[in-house]
Amino acid sequence: MKLSVVGLGIISKAGSVSAIESMLGCPEVDPTVLASDHTLAIDIPNEFQISPSLVRRMSHFAQISLLSACHAIRDSGMDLQGKRVGIIQGSVYGPIISGIQAFDDLIDFGDNQLSPTNFSGSVFNTSSTYLTLAFGIQGCTLSHTSGLDTLYNSLQSAALWLENGIVDYVIAGIGDEYTPYFDHGTPSSDQHAGLLPSCEGWTTFILGKDDDAKYGKVDCKYLRDWPDLKNEKVIVAVWNERMSREDFLHLAVENQACLPVYLRGAYPSAAAFDLALALICGKSRRFPIYHPSTGIYQNQDTVSGEQITCLSPSENKGFYQFQVEEIA
Amino acid sequence: MSQSFITGLGCISGAGRNLQETVQSLYSGKRDPKPPVRIAYQLNKDYPIFEVTGFEERANDLSFVFAKTAIDEALIQAGLDNDYLQKSKVGIFLGTTAGCFFNREDYYRQHRDRADDDPSYIAQVLLNGSVAHQIKEELSLNGPAMTLSNACASGTDAVGLASAMIERGECDIALAGGCDEIVRMVYLGFISLMNTSDEPCVPFTKSRKGLNLGEGAGICVLESPSSVKRRGAKPLGSIEGYATFSDAYHITAPEPSGRGLKKAFNFALKQAGLQPGDIAFINTHGTGTTENDKVEGRVIAEIFGEHIPFTATKAYTGHALGAAGGLEVVLSAQFLIDQKIPGVPYGEDFDPDCRIRPQQGVKEISGKYACSSSLAFGGVNSVLVLGRTP
Numbered sequence: 001m002k003l004s005v006v007g008l009g010i011i012s013k014a015g016s017v018s019a020i021e022s023m024l025g026c027p028e029v030d031p032t033v034l035a036s037d038h039t040l041a042i043d044i045p046n047e048f049q050i051s052p053s054l055v056r057r058m059s060h061f062a063q064i065s066l067l068s069a070c071h072a073i074r075d076s077g078m079d080l081q082g083k084r085v086g087i088i089q090g091s092v093y094g095p096i097i098s099g100i101q102a103f104d105d106l107i108d109f110g111d112n113q114l115s116p117t118n119f120s121g122s123v124f125n126t127s128s129t130y131l132t133l134a135f136g137i138q139g140c141t142l143s144h145t146s147g148l149d150t151l152y153n154s155l156q157s158a159a160l161w162l163e164n165g166i167v168d169y170v171i172a173g174i175g176d177e178y179t180p181y182f183d184h185g186t187p188s189s190d191q192h193a194g195l196l197p198s199c200e201g202w203t204t205f206i207l208g209k210d211d212d213a214k215y216g217k218v219d220c221k222y223l224r225d226w227p228d229l230k231n232e233k234v235i236v237a238v239w240n241e242r243m244s245r246e247d248f249l250h251l252a253v254e255n256q257a258c259l260p261v262y263l264r265g266a267y268p269s270a271a272a273f274d275l276a277l278a279l280i281c282g283k284s285r286r287f288p289i290y291h292p293s294t295g296i297y298q299n300q301d302t303v304s305g306e307q308i309t310c311l312s313p314s315e316n317k318g319f320y321q322f323q324v325e326e327i328a
Numbered sequence: 329m330s331q332s333f334i335t336g337l338g339c340i341s342g343a344g345r346n347l348q349e350t351v352q353s354l355y356s357g358k359r360d361p362k363p364p365v366r367i368a369y370q371l372n373k374d375y376p377i378f379e380v381t382g383f384e385e386r387a388n389d390l391s392f393v394f395a396k397t398a399i400d401e402a403l404i405q406a407g408l409d410n411d412y413l414q415k416s417k418v419g420i421f422l423g424t425t426a427g428c429f430f431n432r433e434d435y436y437r438q439h440r441d442r443a444d445d446d447p448s449y450i451a452q453v454l455l456n457g458s459v460a461h462q463i464k465e466e467l468s469l470n471g472p473a474m475t476l477s478n479a480c481a482s483g484t485d486a487v488g489l490a491s492a493m494i495e496r497g498e499c500d501i502a503l504a505g506g507c508d509e510i511v512r513m514v515y516l517g518f519i520s521l522m523n524t525s526d527e528p529c530v531p532f533t534k535s536r537k538g539l540n541l542g543e544g545a546g547i548c549v550l551e552s553p554s555s556v557k558r559r560g561a562k563p564l565g566s567i568e569g570y571a572t573f574s575d576a577y578h579i580t581a582p583e584p585s586g587r588g589l590k591k592a593f594n595f596a597l598k599q600a601g602l603q604p605g606d607i608a609f610i611n612t613h614g615t616g617t618t619e620n621d622k623v624e625g626r627v628i629a630e631i632f633g634e635h636i637p638f639t640a641t642k643a644y645t646g647h648a649l650g651a652a653g654g655l656e657v658v659l660s661a662q663f664l665i666d667q668k669i670p671g672v673p674y675g676e677d678f679d680p681d682c683r684i685r686p687q688q689g690v691k692e693i694s695g696k697y698a699c700s701s702s703l704a705f706g707g708v709n710s711v712l713v714l715g716r717t718p
Contacts, residue, residue: 102513112370
């Protein structure tokens, strides 16, 4: 499937789209100078005239997805009025903070003291429904939670809607929020340490069928095996037990690849950030190669004809390949 | 035009352990919601639910168990064995709401305040919480696996998406529907929202005062026309149209004019190439809550007329949340085959505000097409149009 990307909104430890573009303009990036906060600040832009009381009622999970969508819409320069727009939101952990708060209500205050706000905030599709309210979108909505397949499944559903002519554009946001619960104890092993998120983030793609989309097109495929990567710049999503960090580092060195985990922190749906980074690299023709020996990303220009690919592990032991088409 | 054929149906609910038991309960008007057995709570009042009992030893993975039970039944009816499944491109599309995290309260309760605890257990549970992937692994399926969590429309959306994926050629066969379980968080959460009835629910009646929760699973085997032809399968029905639209109005209340639901009905009918008069009956969302039933009834009356035959199967299964849409598609397909629908309890208690008049007792119907509607948290409105295969 191929999708045109007309806008991007990134909420991440590495900053927004413009911050990442600036970063790529530098000769190198030392990830240790990036923000170290687990939880990211939410500041909804005034230009969208979203009711402050609506934002106040939203959980952090819904707020971070809304902020990401605002950035993406602004980045696209699109006016939503009069367009048929669908919303897809994907998350692996879902609104875990509200879920934990709801558990705390029951434990601390008793069975008749569960806050309806915490309970409704813990419903998985809370982010997509708040987006409909914030932007007045009456089109179709869908919420995915399919582990490491969440990004691919979300994009596949978007492609289906676009191909069937159900919508003109899709706001597809994928991310996860961070909870301090994960700081609570000491992981029992290094293997488990790799499972614990160190950060949060949300990435929104405005997808359409335009031939002259701002970020070009992305071709998404499932692969059983690690592909032949001749003449490709590779961004590798690292998460979980499927492959050890050492194996990924080895691949990075061998392929002169980028491992964005040190830029955006670790969270299970972060492949969406990595795809967005690939799209920004494709547009700016710059690419950050990670050097494990120094821990520094060195940026270099891409050569014409060189393809940028994002590889992400799938749930069934293969990979998803997201190839960015070169913008003419 | 038929997008995908239904070749197998399976379900488990508070009304029965399989499809036959469930429809018999519905046709005979039998229902027996009771206070929860499996979950403990301390409240001054009991709120009845339609619980599936007998799986207490699998309390940690009930959504999976329910889904697998319904899938096994549907596969037998479809005449599909493991060998055939592994040779074909088979996808799994499941809607659910509670099955990922809410059922881990016991673990959280035990470990919350222990400073030396390892929180990676919860991370692992969440990471592996996709019930579609659990089923995919169990059955060694090789097609797409999607878990949708679109609140109470999840099962309907899963069937609609699966049908579109078959049409797009992403899979030859799809196991599609919903599964969900009642856990403490959900039971107490719905009570906190004050939309739960302390009596058996009575959808669309004047005396309705809320929903009863339910649980279970409803699964259809969907197949492409070429797959049906290749193996000489006998279709039971078809998915003819699907649509989902948002109210963009309120996080918990339906938009009073039902604009999202109207769009969903109209779009699904258009996709099916049908007119409202072609629809033999509607299996409504019909939860028994004051506002939902009123909006849904008015929209149905406006589009289909006040005398369209309809049923509200949540009166017998309870509101099974993410499973509800799956259960209702399965039941609707069976009603089309049987050419009859179950009545609505206390249907004589007509509420003019709803405009559509529920009938008591089984009603014979005559026609080839039916609609199944789902209204969900956040103003999601999803509609499927089903067809009967002669």
